[in-house]
Structures are given as C-alpha cells and as structure tokens.
Amino acid sequence: xxxxxxxxxxxxxxxxxxxxxxxxxxxxxxxxxxxxxxxxxxxxxxxxxxxxxxxxxxxxxxxxxxxxxxxxxxxxxxxxxxxxxxxxxxxxxxxxxxxxxxxxxxxxxxxxxxxxxxxxxxxxxxxxxxxxxxxxxxxxxxxxxxxxxxxxxxxxxxxxxxxxxxxxxxxxxxxxxxxxxxxxxxxxxxxxxxxxxxxxxxxxxxxxxxxxxxxxxxxxxxxxxxxxxxxxxxxxxxxxxxxxxxxxxxxxxxxxxxxxxxxxxxxxxxxxxxxxxxxxxxxxxxxxxxxxxxxxxxxxxxxxxxxxxxxxxxxxxxxxxxxxxxxxxxxxxxxxxxxxxxxxx
Amino acid sequence: xxxxxxxxxxxxxxxxxxxxxxxxxxxxxxxxxxxxxxxxxxxxxxxxxxxxxxxxxxxxxxxxxxxxxxxxxxxxxxxxxxxxxxxxxxxxxxxxxxxxxxxxxxxxxxxxxxxxxxxxxxxxxxxxxxxxxxxxxxxxxxxxxxxxxxxxxxxxxxxxxxxxxxxxxxxxxxxxxxxxxxxxxxxxxxxxxxxxxxxxxxxxxxxxxxxxxxxxxxxxxxxxxxxxxxxxxxxxxxxxxxxxxxxxxxxxxxxxxxxxxxxxxxxxxxxxxxxxxxxxxxxxxxxxxxxxxxxxxxxxxxxxxxxxxxxxxxxxxxxxxxxxxxxxxxxxxxxxxxxxxxxxx
Numbered sequence: 001x002x003x004x005x006x007x008x009x010x011x012x013x014x015x016x017x018x019x020x021x022x023x024x025x026x027x028x029x030x031x032x033x034x035x036x037x038x039x040x041x042x043x044x045x046x047x048x049x050x051x052x053x054x055x056x057x058x059x060x061x062x063x064x065x066x067x068x069x070x071x072x073x074x075x076x077x078x079x080x081x082x083x084x085x086x087x088x089x090x091x092x093x094x095x096x097x098x099x100x101x102x103x104x105x106x107x108x109x110x111x112x113x114x115x116x117x118x119x120x121x122x123x124x125x126x127x128x129x130x131x132x133x134x135x136x137x138x139x140x141x142x143x144x145x146x147x148x149x150x151x152x153x154x155x156x157x158x159x160x161x162x163x164x165x166x167x168x169x170x171x172x173x174x175x176x177x178x179x180x181x182x183x184x185x186x187x188x189x190x191x192x193x194x195x196x197x198x199x200x201x202x203x204x205x206x207x208x209x210x211x212x213x214x215x216x217x218x219x220x221x222x223x224x225x226x227x228x229x230x231x232x233x234x235x236x237x238x239x240x241x242x243x244x245x246x247x248x249x250x251x252x253x254x255x256x257x258x259x260x261x262x263x264x265x266x267x268x269x270x271x272x273x274x275x276x277x278x279x280x281x282x283x284x285x286x287x288x289x290x291x292x293x294x295x296x297x298x299x300x301x302x303x304x305x306x307x308x309x310x311x312x313x314x315x316x317x318x319x320x321x322x323x324x325x326x327x328x329x330x331x332x333x334x335x336x337x338x339x340x341x342x343x344x345x
Numbered sequence: 346x347x348x349x350x351x352x353x354x355x356x357x358x359x360x361x362x363x364x365x366x367x368x369x370x371x372x373x374x375x376x377x378x379x380x381x382x383x384x385x386x387x388x389x390x391x392x393x394x395x396x397x398x399x400x401x402x403x404x405x406x407x408x409x410x411x412x413x414x415x416x417x418x419x420x421x422x423x424x425x426x427x428x429x430x431x432x433x434x435x436x437x438x439x440x441x442x443x444x445x446x447x448x449x450x451x452x453x454x455x456x457x458x459x460x461x462x463x464x465x466x467x468x469x470x471x472x473x474x475x476x477x478x479x480x481x482x483x484x485x486x487x488x489x490x491x492x493x494x495x496x497x498x499x500x501x502x503x504x505x506x507x508x509x510x511x512x513x514x515x516x517x518x519x520x521x522x523x524x525x526x527x528x529x530x531x532x533x534x535x536x537x538x539x540x541x542x543x544x545x546x547x548x549x550x551x552x553x554x555x556x557x558x559x560x561x562x563x564x565x566x567x568x569x570x571x572x573x574x575x576x577x578x579x580x581x582x583x584x585x586x587x588x589x590x591x592x593x594x595x596x597x598x599x600x601x602x603x604x605x606x607x608x609x610x611x612x613x614x615x616x617x618x619x620x621x622x623x624x625x626x627x628x629x630x631x632x633x634x635x636x637x638x639x640x641x642x643x644x645x646x647x648x649x650x651x652x653x654x655x656x657x658x659x660x661x662x663x664x665x666x667x668x669x670x671x672x673x674x675x676x677x678x679x680x681x682x683x684x685x686x687x688x689x690x
Contacts, residue, residue: 006553007552009509009524011508012553013657014658016659016661017661019661072663077524078552141647141649154655158651158656159655160654160657164355167355179422208350208357208358208359259654263654304480305478309478309604310476310478310499310506310606312358315360316363317363319361321363
C-alpha cells in the first residue's frame with residue numbers, strides 16, 4: 001500500500017506507505033547500508049571503496065516516481081491519489097562515525113552543490129517541491145547513524161512551506177516587500193539574535209523561535225533557491241553553517257541532535273495556492289532552519305498537547321539568551337580552531 | 346519573561362514563558378503536587394482528603410489573565426504582546442496510580458461536565474479559544490504522572506484549530522454543508538474505520554490518520570461545543586470514550602501514551618479570520634482527537650524532517666487495519682468486562 005489521502009478537515013494530504021514498517025532499524029555498524037560496501041558483502045547501497053558524498057534512491061521510499069495505484073477507493077469528500085514523488089538519501093561521508101558538524105567546510109561546500117544539483121534535477125522531473133532535510137540523533141528518531149540527509153520531492157507543495165509562502169504573499173501584498181528580506185534586515189540591524197554572519201549569509205535565532213536553540217540561515221539578498229546562489233555565496237554559507245553546527249555541538253558538550261530543513265522556491269504548482277498572482281520567486285527567499293530538540297543539557301522540548309493539538313508553541317528560553325549562548329559556544333570553538341570564525345556582523 | 350511574539354513568516358504567534366524552565370519535573374510519588382495534601386505537608390495543590398475531579402490554575406502558567414508587560418520591544422514586522430490567557434489543570438482522580446482509561450464511565454461522564462463548565466466559564470471571561478487537552482505518558486513528555494489533563498484559554502484562535510475552521514469554511518462555501526458532518530456520515534455508511542459507535546457519537550480512525558492509531562470522536566449531529574451536548578449525548582460519549590481508551594490500552598498490552606485534544610467552537614475572534622462570513626457555529630463541529638505515538642508495540646512514530654519541516658505526514662499503517670485492530674481490542678475488553686461494549690454501528 002502506497003498512496004496519498006486527503007484530509008478535508010485541514011485541506012492537507014497524508015501519505016501512506018505500509019511497506020516502510022519493515023525498513024532498516026539501527027543496524028550494527030559492521031552492516032551499515034550507508035558504509036562503503038565495494039564487494040556487496042552486506043548488500044550495502046554504495047559499491048565503492050570510498051566516496052565524498054553519495055546520493056541514491058531510498059530503498060524504502062514513501063514517494064515513488066511510478067507508484068502503484070491506490071489500494072482504497074477515494075471519494076469526492078476524501079480523495080486518494082498515487083504517492084508520486086521521490087525520496088533520496090544523501091550520504092555525507094564514507095566515515096560511519098563522523099557528522100555534518102565535523103566533515104569540514106570543504107565537504108559542507110560540496111553538499112551545497114549537491115543540494116543545488118538535486119534541486120535542479122528533481123525540479124526538472126516535474127515535481128512541485130524539493131525538500132532537503134536531515135534528521136540527526138536517536139531522540140529525533142533516526143534509524144541509521146551513518147551521517148546522512150534526505151531529499152523528498154513532492155508532487156504538491158507540502159503544508160509547512162505552503163503556509164510560509166502564503167504568509168510571504170500576504171506580506172508582499174501589504175508592503176511590496178519580501179518578508180524574509182525584512183526579517184534579515186531587521187536582525188542585522190539589531191544584532192542581538194545573530195549567531196554567525198558572513199558577507200552574504202546570516203544565521204540567527206528567530207525572534208519567534210519555536211525551539212529554544214533554533215537557528216535560521218538566510219542569504220542577505222533575495223535569492224529564491226540554490227540555483228541563484230553563486231560560488232561565492234556558497235563559500236560564504238559553508239563557513240556560516242560550519243560555525244552554527246560547531247556551536248550547537250559545543251553548547252551542551254555533546255553532539256546536538258536536530259532536524260534541518262531547506263526551504264526553496266517551489267519547482268511547480270500554482271502561486272495562486274498561496275494567494276499570490278505573481279511568480280513563486282517573488283515570495284520565495286531561500287532559507288535553512290535547524291531545530292534542535294533540547295531546551296537544557298538534559299531536558300527535551302516535547303511537542304505535546306499545546307503544540308500538537310493547538311499548533312501553538314510554548315518556549316521557555318528567550319531567543320536573545322539562546323543567541324548569546326550560541327555565539328559564546330561558536331567563539332570557543334573558533335578559538336580552538338574547530339570553527340571558521342566567520343564572525344557576527 | 347512572559348510574552349507572545351509574532352512570526353511574520355507563518356503568521357503565527359509563539360509564546361515565551363521563561364519561568365517555566367523551573368517547573369516541577371517528575372516528582373517522587375510521595376510529594377506529588379496533584380495528590381490530596383489536606384494538611385499542606387508538601388505544598389500540594391489540593392488541600393482535601395479526597396476528590397473526584399479538581400480544577401485549578403497551573404502554578405507554572407504559559408498564559409495568565411494579568412500578564413506582565415513584554416520584556417522586549419516589538420516592531421511592526423515582529424510585534425510582541427502580553428501572554429494573556431489561562432492555563433488550568435484538571436485532575437481526574439485523587440488516586441495517583443489510575444488513569445483516564447481506568448477511572449470508570451461515571452468519572453469520565455463527570456469530566457465531560459467539567460469540560461463543558463470550563464468552556465462556558467473561560468469563554469465568558471473573554472478568551473477567544475478554549476482548548477482542553479491531555480498529555481499522557483513519559484514518551485509524550487509528561488512531567489507529572491498523576492492522571493490529569495489541562496485546559497488552555499487563548500486570546501487568539503491557535504493555529505491548528507484555525508486551519509480546521511478555515512478548511513470547514515471552504516467546504517461549507519463549496520457545498521453548503523459541514524465537513525465534519527459529511528465525514529461522520531461517510532464513515533458511518535462505510536463502517537470499516539469505525540471503532541466504537543453510540544447512538545449519538547462515533548469514534549473512528551480517520552481516512553487520513555496522521556498517527557497510525559489516531560482516533561477521532563464526533564457527535565453524529567452538528568453540535569459546535571459541549572454547551573450543545575445534552576445529558577443523553579454526554580452519557581453516550583462517556584461510553585464511547587471509555588471503550589476507545591480501553592481498546593488503546595489493550596492494543597499492545599501496555600497503557601497507551603497519547604495526546605488528546607478537544608476542538609470546539611471558538612468563544613471569541615472573528616470568523617473572517619477563517620474566511621467565513623457567517624457564525625462560528627456554522628463551521629464548528631465538536632470533536633475529540635486522540636493521537637498515540639506508537640506505530641507498533643515497540644516503535645514510536647517520530648515527527649522528523651518530513652513532518653516537522655514539511656508538515657507532510659508519512660504513515661506506515663493502513664487506517665482500515667488500525668481500526669480493525671482497535672475493534673478487536675475493544676471486543677476483548679468488553680468480553681472481559683473492562684469496556685462498555687457500546688458497539689460499532
């Protein structure tokens with residue numbers, strides 16, 4: 001069973017992929033499917049002795065280019081559709097024990113090219129939205145420890161990006177400006193929530209951070225996707241991202257789990273779905289969001305009743321305090337040579 | 346620090362309550378703040394030898410009736426507001442070791458009156474939305490094991506209920522009907538996702554269930570809130586709810602953690618915020634949603650990158666299978682005298 005079903009009480013689609021119950025779950029390190037397996041000794045995914053970054057289709061995909069027909073009959077009220085799309089795995093290193101925060105700026109820089117390349121390829125395949133993301137840490141629910149991210153290509157714009165695009169459309173209609181441009185300008189002017197800033201990219205703890213140590217990375221310029229970020233911009237982001245990840249790891253003295261998402265211009269769909277009558281690029285400002293689940297060194301932020309049922313986030317750390325703590329952690333790492341020390345403004 | 350901050354990139358408010366970092370965290374059973382503490386021996390909340398249900402203000406509230414002024418200056422782009430509202434605790438029993446699934450139908454019936462009463466009182470205080478909910482189980486993040494729920498009264502309609510109301514408004518505008526009425530009628534006609542059904546209430550696993558064993562309970566009739574549910578309707582719901590909770594506990598052989606929310610007609614705010622030009626009651630159909638986090642007896646469903654960053658849920662159990670499993674669990678419990686055996690249609 002592999003299909004999408006429509007929830008008419010929210011207007012959102014939910015995907016069902018029952019074969020995923022059997023997916024690989026925390027395999028031992030000597031049979032990791034993401035480690036180099038040149039001879040196919042344990043049916044690994046990558047038949048090479050080593051690699052820098054590897055991208056391939058997820059063996060247990062929720063979305064497929066040629067999905068089977070839905071198993072259930074839908075209705076006008078509750079339609080059903082094939083679970084069309086793509087699920088890719090992006091392995092960051094052939095070293096099982098490293099992490100994105102430790103692979104180094106060169107590898108991070110290469111990853112930006114990979115994201116840009118997959119965005120172009122998957123967009124050209126006709127998918128409406130390309131979402132690279134990373135789940136890191138067992139508390140997040142990762143089932144494979146080998147450092148990797150994923151890319152989902154959706155045939156419709158998923159709910160959260162669509163809500164952001166809709167808010168951007170309202171802001172643009174009201175002010176004539178891009179909301180992310182305005183936020184970045186305000187943060188650069190204020191400075192107390194900025195944690196790392198290059199010439200072209202700024203990382204800050206949002207004024208409204210839903211997770212205490214959430215960090216948002218945005219280009220200062222209005223660039224809709226990595227397709228518009230040139231080599232200098234990618235170099236700059238690599239430095240900022242390395243510093244943010246180093247700071248997160250240094251913050252509590254352990255490697256920080258997180259969820260990271262990259263939000264780009266849709267590659268399909270009608271801007272009217274976001275209430276916009278212009279081009280997607282008018283209201284799309286590329287940004288990365290990193291949400292770590294810890295609120296102290298020992299306490300997790302859970303999405304319980306208020307967040308889950310209300311959609312209303314309650315947070316108990318001031319973003320200005322979180323940003324100051326992160327800046328201090330990055331400064332310590334930079335002094336020890338573990339961060340680029342891009343700086344803050 | 347206690348304030349609400351606006352996120353212009355989504356149009357949602359986030360609440361900050363830094364004093365909550367110090368809230369009580371899994372206290373030992375002999376100093377449980379929710380146990381009867383008639384002599385005030387450990388500064389408990391309830392100075393009585395026993396009680397049926399107790400309701401009082403949360404000692405560590407995120408929202409308060411008379412909040413302090415915001416600590417930070419907002420702007421037109423990112424406004425800030427006092428964190429006004431109410432946070433109440435609803436203790437289900439003086440017995441520390443019981444749970445809502447085991448207090449019995451009489452106590453559940455009383456809880457429905459409590460929800461109705463608090464809805465009326467908090468609505469009359471001028472709050473825009475009253476959200477009763479329960480977080481159950483350490484995997485959900487509960488900090489107190491004593492069986493209890495909570496009620497938040499918000500001064501604006503929180504994001505998730507507002508999304509449901511907006512979808513209901515679109516459906517009503519397109520069809521002239523209530524979407525929840527249509528869903529309930531379709532489920533009653535189909536039957537394969539219904540898990541328990543009384544004369545007036547129906548519990549079913551939604552066609553689009555985001556969590557595998559999610560259960561939605563709705564009155565068959567278009568009733569906007571508990572204010573409109575008469576004594577017979579409350580009796581009926583008590584039986585259905587007891588059966589659903591008994592079935593969830595029996596499903597995997599351990600007491601099922603869950604998040605439960607009760608969605609009612611807003612008590613304030615302008616229906617125009619949901620795109621509706623009539624009354625809230627036109628598009629508000631009372632319902633309860635119970636979301637357990639387990640997808641198998643040993644595996645949790647995590648809200649990782651796709652869900653958290655995309656807002657797109659991926660599920661690996663067919664709702665029809667989940668409903669059949671829950672029906673069988675309820676039938677076993679009813680045969681053993683642990684469920685009311687309200688039945689299914």
